[in-house]
Amino acid sequence: MDRSSNMVSGWAVLTAGLFVGVLGAARPQPDAPALVSVRLSEWKVELSQQTIAAGAVRFAVTNAGSIPHGFEVEGQGLEKEIETIQPGASDTLSLSLKPGSYEVYCPVGADSHKKLGMETHLKVVGSRASGSAGYGGSAMGESHMSEMSGSPAVAEKVQVIQVKSGGPVIQILPGPFPFPDSAAPILQAFGDEREGLESQVKNGPYSNNVAPISGRFTFTAWDKGATRDSVEGVAEFATQDGARWKLVLDRVQTKDVPHHPRFGGVILGLYYHGATQVHTPLVPTINSAVALWAVGHLYKNDQLVTDNAMVHVMLLSRTRRDGDFALACWDCSKNKIEELQLQILPGPGEPKFDAPGGFLFVNWEKSSSR
Numbered sequence: 579m580d581r582s583s584n585m586v587s588g589w590a591v592l593t594a595g596l597f598v599g600v601l602g603a604a605r606p607q608p609d610a611p612a613l614v615s616v617r618l619s620e621w622k623v624e625l626s627q628q629t630i631a632a633g634a635v636r637f638a639v640t641n642a643g644s645i646p647h648g649f650e651v652e653g654q655g656l657e658k659e660i661e662t663i664q665p666g667a668s669d670t671l672s673l674s675l676k677p678g679s680y681e682v683y684c685p686v687g688a689d690s691h692k693k694l695g696m697e698t699h700l701k702v703v704g705s706r707a708s709g710s711a712g713y714g715g716s717a718m719g720e721s722h723m724s725e726m727s728g729s730p731a732v733a734e735k736v737q738v739i740q741v742k743s744g745g746p747v748i749q750i751l752p753g754p755f756p757f758p759d760s761a762a763p764i765l766q767a768f769g770d771e772r773e774g775l776e777s778q779v780k781n782g783p784y785s786n787n788v789a790p791i792s793g794r795f796t797f798t799a800w801d802k803g804a805t806r807d808s809v810e811g812v813a814e815f816a817t818q819d820g821a822r823w824k825l826v827l828d829r830v831q832t833k834d835v836p837h838h839p840r841f842g843g844v845i846l847g848l849y850y851h852g853a854t855q856v857h858t859p860l861v862p863t864i865n866s867a868v869a870l871w872a873v874g875h876l877y878k879n880d881q882l883v884t885d886n887a888m889v890h891v892m893l894l895s896r897t898r899r900d901g902d903f904a905l906a907c908w909d910c911s912k913n914k915i916e917e918l919q920l921q922i923l924p925g926p927g928e929p930k931f932d933a934p935g936g937f938l939f940v941n942w943e944k945s946s947s948r
C-alpha cells in the first residue's frame with residue numbers, strides 16, 4: 579500500500595513536472611516556490627520568466643551592473659524590497675504572490691534608475707488548471723513585446739531638440755557646493771570616483787560664486803538611442819575678465835564611466851544628479867529636457883585653445899534664484915525647465931584654461947527649446 583501510494587505520488591510529480599515543463603515554469607512540486615532569476619544592470623531588469631503561478635516565489639537577484647542597484651516588487655497591495663546589492667553580488671527575496679500584475683523595478687535614486695529603464699512587469703496567474711491557456715498566451719504576448727521594443731524600427735526613432743539661450747547670463751566661478759551634507763551620503767556610494775568628486779565639494783564648479791556676463795548659445799541635439807547621437811551648435815560669450823570665448827560643438831562623447839553614464843552622448847528627458855545616484859551629487863537633483871556630453875573646438879579671442887574641449891550641456895529645471903543667482907534648492911526637479919548650462923573643461927592631458935579654476939561654466943537662466 580505504501581509502495582503503491584509512493585508510485586502514484588511519484589507519477590503525479592513526474593506528470594506535473596512534464597506539464598509545467600511544457601509551459602516553461604520551474605515548479606518541480608506544487609508547493610515548492612517558483613524560482614525567478616533576476617538580472618540587474620544599467621539600465622534594465624531582466625526576469626527569467628515574466629509569468630508565474632500564484633503562491634510562493636523566490637527571486638534570485640544578481641547585480642550584473644557596475645553600480646549598486648536594488649530590487650522591489652510592487653502590486654496587489656504588496657510592496658517589498660531588498661537592500662541595495664553591490665556590483666557582482668547577489669541576494670534573494672522570497673514572497674507569496676496573489677494573482678495579478680506586479681511592477682518589478684530598481685528603487686535606487688528616488689526612482690531615477692526606474693525611469694532610466696530598470697523596470698519590468700511580472701504576471702502572476704491563478705491556479706495552473708485555469709491559467710494554463712492564458713499562460714501560454716500571455717507569455718507569447720510578453721516575448722513579442724520585448725522583441726518589438728528591441729527591434730530596429732523602434733530603436734531608429736530619432737528624437738531631436740533645438741535649444742536657444744535666453745535670459746540673464748552668468749559665469750559660475752569656483753566656490754564651495756552649498757549642500758555638502760545632502761551630497762555626502764550619496765558620494766559614499768561612488769566608490770573609486772568618490773575621491774575626485776570630494777575635492778569639488780570645497781572648490782567645485784557648482785557654487786554660489788557667480789558673475790554677470792553676456793553671450794549666446796544655440797544647438798541642436800539628436801538622440802538616436804545608445805549610438806549615433808549627434809550635436810551641432812555654437813556658443814559665444816565674454817567672461818568677467820573681458821575675454822571672448824567661442825565654442826563649436828564637434829561630436830558627442832560616448833564613453834560611460836560607472837556612475838556617469840553618457841547614454842550614447844545625448845539623452846532627452848532625464849531625472850538625475852543630486853539624490854538620484856546617477857551622475858555627481860555635487861549638482862542638485864534636477865530634471866533635464868536634454869543632457870549631452872560632447873567634444874568641441876574652443877577659441878579665446880579668436881585663437882584656437884583646443885580641438886578637444888570636453889563639454890557638458892543641460893537644459894534643466896531651474897537651480898538658482900533670481901537676483902543673486904545663488905543655488906536655491908537641493909531638489910530642484912519640480913522647477914521650470916529653462917536653465918541652460920554649458921560646462922567646458924580641457925581635454926585629457928591638456929592644461930587648464932586661462933580662467934578662474936581652469937574651467938568655463940556659463941548659465942543662461944531663461945532658455946527655451948523646441
Ligand SMILES: [Cu+2]
Pocket residue numbers: 646647648684685686691692696
Ligand atoms: Cu538601479
